Amino acid sequence: MLKVTLLEIKKSRKKYGKRFTFLLLLLITFAALSAIMSFSGFKSDYMMYTAATQIELKDSRFITFHAEPPEGRETVKKEYADVYLGFDGTLYVITSGSKKSLAATEELIKAIRSDFEEFLYQRYGKKAYPVFVRAVYVDRGHIATPSGTVNLEEVRKAVERGETEVGKPKEKSGIPEHTPEPKIPSGGEKRTFDVGKLIFGEKGYTTPSTFSPPSLMGKMIYAFLLILPSYFAIQVYSSSFIEDRFSGRLVSLLSTPLSPRDILLGKMLPYFLLSTSLVLFSSILLANPSSALYILPPLLFLFSIQTLFALLSRSYKEMTFLILVSSLVITGYLFIPAIFAGTVPFSKVSPITLLLSNLEGETVTLREYFVSTLQFFAAFIFISLICVRALDAEFLEYQGGIVERFLEACRRVVTGYPSLIAYMGLSIAPIFMVEFMLATTLFAFPLHVSIPFFLMTIAAVEEFFKTVALHSAIRNGLEWWKAGVVGGITFLIFEKLLVVVDAGIFSNAMMAGMLVLPLALHVSTLLLFSYLIRLNPKGYWLAYVAATLLHFAYNLGVVTFVLA
C-alpha cells in the first residue's frame, strides 16, 4: 500500500512544481483576502426598494422621492413606488400588498423603530430600558416523562448557580452567580443602537426586542473554515484517480501483485493525510483540536463517494457534475441541521451541530457523537467495499452508462447471503442521508406537489438500493424468492435498528411502531422485482419501476391514513 502512496506523491511532486505551487499559494492568499473583505457585510440590498415619502428618509436600501398623500397613494397603487411614508399626526405606511411592497414596509417600519430606540437612548439613557431578560434552557427530556423522575432539587441548585442550561452535566458556566448590573456604553462609542446586544455580549442579558431563540449560526463560519480547504484536497484526489483510470495507469497497477484494496487505500492515503493536516491546522488555530473529530468522518465519506464517481463516470464532465451535486448535498446535510441547533432535536443528526455546540463550550456526549457520525462511517465502508470490488481490469474496461456500471460493480459485491445481508445493512446509511436531503425539496415546491414528489423519490431511492442488491444476488445464482425474502427482512431489521440508534433525534411514531406493514412492503416489492427479473433477466428497469410504484402506493396509503 505504501508503495502506491509513494508513487502518488512522486506523481504529484512532478505535477505540482515550484511555479505551480506559488500560483496556488497566490490564489489561496487572494481567497483569504476576499473572505476577509466580505466580513464587512453583504451589501446586496442597496437601492432595493423605492419609497415615495412625505417626510425625509435617508436609508441606502430606499430610493426616495417626495410626494404628498394623494399622489403617494397613486404611486403605490400603480407600483411606481413600493411604499409611501406619510405623517398625519401619526406615521403611516401605504403598501400595495405585493411581496416586495410588504418587504419594503417591514424594512421601513424596522428602520423607524430603530431610529426611535436611538432617540430614546440619547434622550433618556439607561432609564429607557427598564426590562432585561435572559433565557435558561432546561432539558426536560420528553414531555411524557413523569415529573416524579425529575430531581427538582438539582434543577433548583443549577438555576441558582445561574447556569443557562440545566439537565445535563456542565463543565463550567461563564454566567455570574449574582444578578448582573447592566452596563450602558459611554456616549462616545459608535453604535447602530443595540443596547441589548452590548449587554447580552457582556452579561447574558438582552432587551426584550432582541430576545430570540438560541442560534449557533454565528459560529457557522468556523465550521466552513475547518472543512472547506479539505474539499480542494479531495478534488485533487478524485481528479488524479480518474486521470489514472483514463490513462491506463490503474490497469498497470492492477497487473502487479498489489491488491485492489492496497491500491485504493494507497492512492487515498496522501490526500487523506493532507486533508487531516489541514483540518488539524484549522482546529489548532481555533484553539479547539477536538474539532477535527467532527470533521474527519464526513471527509472519509467524501473520499469514498468521489472514488466511486471516478470509477463509474464515462468522462471527466460526467464526474465533475456528479461530484458537484454530491458535494453540495453532503454540505447541505452537514450544515442545514446546524441552523436549527439547540431548537429541534434532529439538528444533532449532523456532526457540525455537535462541533458548534462544542465550540460554544457545551459538553457533547459519546452517544451523540456516535449517532451523528455512524452514518458517515457506515456509508464510507459501504461505498469503499463497492470500489474495492470494482477495481479490476475487466470492470475498468466495461462499457455502459453510470447505472449499468453501478449494477456491474454491485454484482461483484453481492455474491451470497452473507454479502446480501451486509449490503442491506450498510446501505441504510446512504439511504438515510439521501432521504434526509430529499426532504429539503419539500420546501422547493408548493406542498401539494412536493409531498407526492417526496414520497415518490424516497420510494425510488430505497428500491434502487434494494433492487441493485437483489439483481446482483440473482445474477450470482441465488434463488429469487429466497433472496427477496431475506433481503426484505434484513432491510427492515436494519431500518428499525437505525430508528433505535437515532431515538431522541427523530420521532419514532412513523417507523418504530410499525412492523408488520413495512415487513410486508419490503418483502413484497423485492419479490415482485425478483419475479419480474426471473421472467426477463435483462429487464432491470421495468422490474425496478414496478417495485418503486408498489412502494409509492404504500407510502401514499400510509400518509393518507396518518393524515386522516
Added chain:
Amino acid sequence: MSWLNVMVKDIRSALKEKTFVSIVLLQLFVAGLASIITIGMLVLYNPTFLAANQAKVGLVGDAPVLASVLKPEKKYGSLDEAFEDFYAGRIDAIVLLPEENSSENFVTVYLPKEEVVAIVATSYLREKLMEYEAKLRSMNGIPGKIPIKVFSPEMKEVEEPNGISASFKFIYMVLIPLLVITTALSAGGLFIDLISEEVESKTAHVLLSTPLRAWEIVMGKVAAALSLSALLTPVWILLLMINGIDIARPILVLVITLSISSLFVAVACFSSLSGDRERAQLIFSLTIVSLLPLFYISPFMPSGLIARVSAGSYFLPVEISLYAAVSAASLLLGVKILEKRIRDQ
C-alpha cells in the same frame, strides 16, 4: 465542419451522459437548500410563521405589572412548584421576576431545551416583554413605543407585515444570485472538461488535421458551455415562477447570467493553460472561491445587480452593458491565448 459542429457534438455528448440532468439536479438542490435555510431563519426569528404564537407560561414572583401584561396560565409561589408543572408539560415556559420595580427588572425565562415549543414561547414572550417594557416606560414618563399604521392604497388599515422581508431578501439577494453563480460555475467546469478530454485523449490533434482551426475548436467548446447556461437559466427561472417567485425582468437576468458565465468560462480558459484537467479544475475552483465573496461586498457587484434586476428595482442599463463588455473581452482574450497554446502543442 466548423465551430458549430464542435458545439453540437459536445452538447449531444453532455445530454447523452446525463450531465445536463446532473446540473438541473444541482440547481434544484440549490433551490431546495436555500428554501429550507429561509424557512429555518423564519422559524427562528419569526415563529409566527409556525402559525402558533401562543404559549402556556407560568409566572413566579411579585410582579403585578408583568402579570397584567403576560396573563400567565398560572402564578406560582415558588420555582419548585413551577418546575413540577413545567416537567409535566402543563406549561411551556417559566417567567421569574422576584420583585418588580419601575427602573430595572431582570427577568429570567426558563425554556425547554431542544423543543420546538421553545421557539414559539420565545416569540410570544418577546412580544409580551416588549409590551411590558412599553408599559413601564409610560409609567416613568417615557414614550412607550412609536405608533405606525399600515394601509392599503384604498386607505384600509392592514396588518403590519412580519417575516416577509427575510424571505424576500433571501430569495432575491441570496438564492437568485446563487443560481446564476451555479449556472456560470457549471459552464466553466464543463468547458475545462471538454477541452481536457480533447487534449488528453489526443483527439485535438485529429481535429487539427482536418480543415478545422484551433480557434474553432476552442470557440466550439465555449459555445457549448454557454449554450448550457442559456438552456439552464430558463429552467430555473421557470422553477422559481412555478413556486410563486416573480422574476421582474427574465430576459435581463438571462443576459447577466450569460455575462457571468462568459467571465467564468474566461477563467476556465486561463485555468486550462496549466496543462491537464486536474490542475485546471483546481485553479478554476480556487479562483471562483476567491471571487465569490467579492460578488456580495458591493451593491454594484453581480449579486446586488442580479437582485435589483430580478426584483424589479432600480438599475442603470450601463451596469449590465459593462458586465457584458468586460466578460466578452476577458473571454476573447482567454480564447485567443488558449487557441495559441493548442496550436503550438
